[in-house]
Amino acid sequence: MSLKTISPRFLIPVGLALAASQGAQAAPPAGQVLASQCAQCHGTNGNGPGFDEVAGKSASELQKDLLEMKRRPVEGIMDRQARGYTDAQIKLIADYLAAHSGSNLDK
Amino acid sequence: MMHTFSRRRFLQLAGMASAASVLPQAFGAAPAARVVVVGGGFGGATVAKYLRMWGGDIEVTLVDPNLSHIACILSNLVVTGALTMDRITLGYNALNVNHGVKMRHGRVIAIDYERGTVSLDNGPREPYDHLVLSPGIDFIPPPEGPWDPNVTPHAWQAGPQTLLLKKQLASMRDRDTFVMTVPKSPYRCPPGPYERACVVADYLKRKKLIFAKVVVLDANPSIQAEPLAFTEAFNFIYKGMIEYVPNATVLAVNSQTRSIQTSAGDWSNVRVLNYIPNQRAAAVGPPDSPDRGWPVLNSQGFVPVNPLTYGVSKYPNVHVIGDACAVPASEGKAVPKSGHMANAEAKVCADAILRSLNGESPDSNITTNSACFSPITSTTASWLSANFNYGDIYDGVGKVKGKGMHRVDLGEAPRTNGDNYQDMFTWAEGLFADSFA
Numbered sequence: 001m002s003l004k005t006i007s008p009r010f011l012i013p014v015g016l017a018l019a020a021s022q023g024a025q026a027a028p029p030a031g032q033v034l035a036s037q038c039a040q041c042h043g044t045n046g047n048g049p050g051f052d053e054v055a056g057k058s059a060s061e062l063q064k065d066l067l068e069m070k071r072r073p074v075e076g077i078m079d080r081q082a083r084g085y086t087d088a089q090i091k092l093i094a095d096y097l098a099a100h101s102g103s104n105l106d107k
Numbered sequence: 108m109m110h111t112f113s114r115r116r117f118l119q120l121a122g123m124a125s126a127a128s129v130l131p132q133a134f135g136a137a138p139a140a141r142v143v144v145v146g147g148g149f150g151g152a153t154v155a156k157y158l159r160m161w162g163g164d165i166e167v168t169l170v171d172p173n174l175s176h177i178a179c180i181l182s183n184l185v186v187t188g189a190l191t192m193d194r195i196t197l198g199y200n201a202l203n204v205n206h207g208v209k210m211r212h213g214r215v216i217a218i219d220y221e222r223g224t225v226s227l228d229n230g231p232r233e234p235y236d237h238l239v240l241s242p243g244i245d246f247i248p249p250p251e252g253p254w255d256p257n258v259t260p261h262a263w264q265a266g267p268q269t270l271l272l273k274k275q276l277a278s279m280r281d282r283d284t285f286v287m288t289v290p291k292s293p294y295r296c297p298p299g300p301y302e303r304a305c306v307v308a309d310y311l312k313r314k315k316l317i318f319a320k321v322v323v324l325d326a327n328p329s330i331q332a333e334p335l336a337f338t339e340a341f342n343f344i345y346k347g348m349i350e351y352v353p354n355a356t357v358l359a360v361n362s363q364t365r366s367i368q369t370s371a372g373d374w375s376n377v378r379v380l381n382y383i384p385n386q387r388a389a390a391v392g393p394p395d396s397p398d399r400g401w402p403v404l405n406s407q408g409f410v411p412v413n414p415l416t417y418g419v420s421k422y423p424n425v426h427v428i429g430d431a432c433a434v435p436a437s438e439g440k441a442v443p444k445s446g447h448m449a450n451a452e453a454k455v456c457a458d459a460i461l462r463s464l465n466g467e468s469p470d471s472n473i474t475t476n477s478a479c480f481s482p483i484t485s486t487t488a489s490w491l492s493a494n495f496n497y498g499d500i501y502d503g504v505g506k507v508k509g510k511g512m513h514r515v516d517l518g519e520a521p522r523t524n525g526d527n528y529q530d531m532f533t534w535a536e537g538l539f540a541d542s543f544a
Contacts, residue, residue, distance in 0.1 A: 027462075027465070027467060028161065028458060028461065028462070028470075032161070032458065033454055033455055033458045033470050033472075033473050034472065034473065034474060036157070036454040036458075037451055037454065037474055037475065037476050039454075039537075039541045040447055040450050040451065040476075040478065040537060040538050040541050041478060041533075041534055041537045041538065042537065043537055043540060043541060044156075044160075044540070044541050044544075048537070048540075049533075049536050049537055049540050050533060050534070050536060050537025050538075050540070050541075051530075051533055051534070051537065074518060074521060075521065077478055077490045077492050077520070077530075080492035080516060080518040081476060081478060081492055081494065081516075083494070083515075083516040083518075084474060084476055084492075084493075084494020084495075084496070084515055084516040085474060085494070085496075086496075089472065089474065092472070
């Protein structure tokens with residue numbers, strides 16, 4: 001039985017039971033909400049459909065791409081979007097997407 | 108990996124949890140928390156999906172009277188016949204099949220915020236631990252009528268209204284006039300009315316109705332979004348065809364005679380009157396209930412929310428997202444009301460709800476963004492981009508007035524072109540899927 005075939009419904013209550021108080025589950029990974037703002041155009045968890053899939057890129061590639069777009073003259077919409085984040089936020093987003101794209105445990 | 112965790116150990120843990128009143132009933136019988144979401148547009152669909160995706164066993168019920176959502180996004184292209192309705196019709200099935208969102212098709216008739224229940228026009232009440240309200244907008248009737256949107260459509264909620272306006276546009280002949288209004292800000296989709304003026308004018312040009320006119324009566328003093336693209340379109344591409352009239356406050360509308368009176372002049376017996384009224388948060392209670400069923404409203408008729416949780420002050424477990432909410436923002440830099448922004452807010456709200464259920468404070472390192480494409484002709488488009496960061500927000504003279512979503516970047520396409528027109532469909536496909544699939 002692989003992880004993929006197990007519904008998350010069965011996984012979560014374990015976490016729930018382990019949690020001391022009200023318990024939903026462990027704290028969400030850093031950058032989750034920030035990175036979720038990419039999904040409108042790049043797909044949930046960066047997996048498409050939409051513009052260039054982010055899935056499969058390393059954190060350093062993503063970070064480099066975003067910083068480059070942030071600093072070059074505005075031509076495309078991403079050159080603007082990248083300007084909306086601090087360099088620290090860009091790093092968090094890149095790290096999160098590199099770790100979480102390419103899979104969708106919910107499906 | 109999972110089979111190393113024995114069933115026996117699992118049941119022991121579940122039992123412990125039960126004893127600690129985490130699970131009030133045996134495992135499988137009761138969820139950790141119940142969230143009810145009212146309104147199945149971009150905000151409601153996204154918050155339901157992400158609560159399930161991020162929250163595991165949270166029980167999420169999405170309430171909407173309709174069997175599918177018809178997107179306003181791209182609907183101006185249905186008005187001109189470039190697209191058909193099926194392209195903007197988004198079903199709820201994927202939310203249920205892929206994410207386990209429970210659908211409840213009914214209309215909300217009352218909300219008991221004290222007891223935490225939602226009453227519908229059919230079936231039992233829905234109790235909730237957290238409630239997310241994403242009902243969209245209602246229209247404020249003109250000061251004087253008779254106004255009947257089934258005669259003079261606004262087409263600002265997609266569906267039969269879109270098809271009615273399409274039919275009326277198709278009936279236009281040369282020298283006819285299409286009169287439309289831009290509502291007073293804030294309203295749904297700031298670039299939308301100007302986009303409509305452009306694609307309607309483009310349609311008339313392509314039909315060789317070169318003496319037909321489009322009159323844009325704007326309640327605001329200037330173009331509210333993408334001023335570069337729309338000023339160029341009105342002054343050059345559609346010169347002599349689109350007449351733009353700023354500061355036109357609507358005084359009276361007569362749908363039967365297709366006539367409108369404004370502070371900037373009157374237009375009578377026009378061929379098409381596309382009166383888009385001023386807007387406020389959609390009612391969530393009976394029409395005669397105080398504040399139309401809302402626990403709190405601002406002077407513009409929208410619901411003030413906490414920018415980190417979208418909770419309302421009196422009931423922190425009641426959240427309002429999308430067009431209905433008023434996010435604290437810097438003066439003159441309001442958070443736009445749009446499907447894309449509703450999706451953005453939904454994710455912040457979902458994360459805050461899950462953290463709250465976990466006894467944690469909300470994440471304050473958050474941004475929301477708006478990105479959209481607007482057709483200017485049948486082959487070209489422009490785009491708009493805006494980012495909002497949580498932090499200090501400022502009044503008109505640059506003094507900090509509190510915390511909220513401060514607009515840190517805003518811009519439009521340096522030029523309108525065909526690539527943007529193609530990108531518009533990629534953008535819509537992505538947004539539709541992230542929200543509804």
